[in-house]
Each structure stands twice: as C-alpha cells, then as structure tokens.
Amino acid sequence: MHDSPSPDIQVVILAGGRGTRFWPASRRSKPKQFLPVGREQSLLAATCERLSGWIAPEQIWIVTGETHAQASGEVCPSIPKNQILAEPCGKNTLPAIALANAHITRKNPDAVQIVLPADHIVAPNDAFQDLLDTAVRTAQERPDALITLGIRPTHPATGFGWIEVGEEQVCTATQGATKTKAHAVQRFVEKPDAERALQYLESGQFLWNSGMFVWSSRAISAAISQYAPTTHQALKNAPELTDLTPIYEALESASIDTAILEKAEQVLVFPAELSWSDVGSWESLTEVVPADSHGNHADGGGDLTALDAHNCIVHTPPETLISLLGVENLVVVRAGNAVLVAHRDRGQDVRMLVDLLETKRPEFL
Structure with a gap:
C-alpha cells in the first residue's frame, strides 16, 4: 500500500x-x-x-x-x-x-x-x-x-x-x-x-x-x-x-x-x-488471453470447438459457439448482429473496414 x-x-x-x-x-x-x-x-x-x-x-x-x-x-x-x-x-x-x-x-x-x-x-x-x-x-x-x-x-x-x-x-x-x-x-x-x-x-x-x-x-x-x-x-x-x-x-x-x-x-x-x-486490435488478445494447446485464443464467454485449427483468435459471447475446421491464423469475432472474419496479419486494417461500413452500412457501427 x-x-x-x-x-x-x-x-x-x-x-x-x-x-x-x-x-x-x-x-x-x-x-x-x-x-x-x-x-x-x-x-x-x-x-x-x-x-x-x-x-x-x-x-x-x-x-x-x-x-x-x-x-x-x-x-x-x-x-x-x-x-x-x-x-x-x-x-x-x-x-x-x-x-x-x-x-x-x-x-x-x-x-x-x-x-x-x-x-x-x-x-x-x-x-x-x-x-x-x-x-x-x-x-x-x-x-x-x-x-x-x-x-x-x-x-x-x-x-x-x-x-x-x-x-x-x-x-x-x-x-x-x-x-x-x-x-x-x-x-x-x-x-x-x-x-x-x-x-x-x-x-x-x-x-x-x-x-x-x-x-x-x-x-x-x-x-x-x-x-x-x-x-x-x-x-x-x-x-x-x-x-x-x-x-x-x-x-x-x-x-x-x-x-x-x-x-x-x-x-x-x-x-x-x-x-x-x-x-x-484483436491481435492484442494474445497478450491477455491464454492460448490452448493449438495456439488458439478464445474470449468473450462463449464456446470454441476446433479441429485441425491453429493460432486463431476467437471472440464470441456467452451461450454461443464458434467451430473452426482446418483453418489457421484467423480472427473470428461474433458480436451482436455482426461477424468479423479476418486474417491475423490484417488486424490493424479493421479500421479500414469500419470506414467502408461508415458509408455503406453505418447501422452496424
């Protein structure tokens, strides 16, 4: 103290x-x-x-x-x-x-x-x-x-x-x-x-x-x-x-x-x-959320089921499930009425996607 x-x-x-x-x-x-x-x-x-x-x-x-x-x-x-x-x-x-x-x-x-x-x-x-x-x-x-x-x-x-x-x-x-x-x-x-x-x-x-x-x-x-x-x-x-x-x-x-x-x-x-x-960015979850044995990081309170999936970042709310099959190095986010799927290398570019939605679908922001 x-x-x-x-x-x-x-x-x-x-x-x-x-x-x-x-x-x-x-x-x-x-x-x-x-x-x-x-x-x-x-x-x-x-x-x-x-x-x-x-x-x-x-x-x-x-x-x-x-x-x-x-x-x-x-x-x-x-x-x-x-x-x-x-x-x-x-x-x-x-x-x-x-x-x-x-x-x-x-x-x-x-x-x-x-x-x-x-x-x-x-x-x-x-x-x-x-x-x-x-x-x-x-x-x-x-x-x-x-x-x-x-x-x-x-x-x-x-x-x-x-x-x-x-x-x-x-x-x-x-x-x-x-x-x-x-x-x-x-x-x-x-x-x-x-x-x-x-x-x-x-x-x-x-x-x-x-x-x-x-x-x-x-x-x-x-x-x-x-x-x-x-x-x-x-x-x-x-x-x-x-x-x-x-x-x-x-x-x-x-x-x-x-x-x-x-x-x-x-x-x-x-x-x-x-x-x-x-x-x-979503990549920063790797610093605060432990990985499983396949390098996947899951956050949000929901469930993740993965088969032959590696080094992915997943965010899904409670009482929801995301299943991954044969993929790697992805960001998969479910939140409310929207889903994001991106390569981990493009995490900093989500802002560009938001700029696009600003003009095309602002109701999802």
Whole structure:
C-alpha cells in the first residue's frame, strides 16, 4: 500500500475513443473502454480500480463523449459527477486534455496532472503506482517538463508510435533508482512499417509510446497556449460554458503527440518496466488471453470447438459457439448482429473496414 499522494495531484482518464479496430464488439453505443476484454470488468473500470488505494476518487476526472457520460458514472460511481467531462464530439486527445486542463487549473493551478487512457491493461499494479510516484515527483522538480511513460518493446510493433530515447536526466526524484531513470526524448516516431520497427527494436534506443503522461498544470497550459493557441483560446473558459457544441464543431481534430509533444523542447520519458497492452486490435488478445494447446485464443464467454485449427483468435459471447475446421491464423469475432472474419496479419486494417461500413452500412457501427 502506498501513501496517498498529495491532493495537488489530479488524474485524467481519457475515455472518448471509439475502438474501431475492435469492431464488431466495439460499437458507437458501447465502445471498447466499456467492454470486458480478457477479464470480467470493463477496461474503464479496471483503470479506475488501478488507482484505488493510491489516489482519492475526488482526484480523478474522466473525459468522454456526451453519449457515454452516464455510463462512465455508472462504471466508476465514486468519481464526482461534475468531474465526468462530456465532449459533444470526439476530436482526438488534444481537445480532451485541454478540456480537462481548463477544469483542473480552475480548481488548482498548482496541480500535477496524470493522463491515462481508459482502455489499456497495465501490470503489476505496485510497479505502476511506483512509476507514477516517481514521475509526479519529477514533474514537481521539473515544472516546465512534459513527461511521457515509454514501454520497453518486446517485438517490432507497427500498431503504435515509438520514442527515441536521449540522454539520461539528473533528477532528485530518481536518485538511487536502478531502472526508473528519466531521459530526454530525442524524437517521436509515428507508426513505422515492419522493417523500421525491427530496426528500432534491435537498436535498444527506442520505447513504445504508451499514451500515458505526467505534467504540471502550468507546463501543459503553457504548451497548449504556445503550440495549439486556437484550442487554448477555445477551451480555456470551458468550465463556465454550458454548451461546448459550437466550440467543438470549430476545433480541428488533433492528437496531443503531434500537436504538442513532437514540437515541445522539454519532454522527458521514463522507461516503464511494466506488462502493458494498449488493447489496440484483436491481435492484442494474445497478450491477455491464454492460448490452448493449438495456439488458439478464445474470449468473450462463449464456446470454441476446433479441429485441425491453429493460432486463431476467437471472440464470441456467452451461450454461443464458434467451430473452426482446418483453418489457421484467423480472427473470428461474433458480436451482436455482426461477424468479423479476418486474417491475423490484417488486424490493424479493421479500421479500414469500419470506414467502408461508415458509408455503406453505418447501422452496424
């Protein structure tokens, strides 16, 4: 058990994504963060529980879409209702973080903020909380720094961004630590192809970009003002507004990575010694669901019968059956009124299929 952090620490959980690569289980009405993936509780519930005993519910904020604000409150009932911030439409992570920052700075301009995605799996919990402790103390010591948590890569992943690690930084918060050392960020790299990802892995100089951040309210406010002034001006008075729709309709969609972090000068990264999954596609089930003797991974609560079938990923709900015969390396998903069958190599391309359905059969999204 950790000592409770200072009330000057505020956690922002980003719960507004659509999870398109997890279609057809992830739908507009119930996106991925509200689904139990490889476990009984939803990913959002698990994220809130990961903070339990370490930080008070009153220090947690959730940013989500208007249509999911009520569901977020039901999943995490201990979080104050006025700290569940509803976006009228999704515009990626920059506006979501700017919205939360406007509320937090109004409440406590000296706060240190921790930003976490709602739909990741992180373990073990003690190591995760230790890392957050260290990152928070570093943000207090280096109040102008923007800090990201990088994951040590285990394979040449092409599904998320990478971070090239620069020089080790001298910080009081990390003195005596053997593994938890802050480094300058040399550069951020967008999702690479397989060949480049292998080069990054073999170099030992790169980490996966986890999408988890720590910074002072002053640092992120200054960065948004400098690098995204339109967003800053639009949302700085958000706590006083009752309708954000016209503001959001005028905002451009932008990620915090490309809009801020790739441009900012004082960006640090902590290599995280954690088991981590962004649960970004059906392939990620292999990281959280054990395989049978033939390499098949089954999730969802339903049944799988397989004959001469190998290395498949199956998701089917309770009281349903999927049978595989003479196939390998497939993703087979039954969810509601839709079925997905894909080769495992095309898992990242489910988003393209969703784009096609957007124009042809949007009722299935």
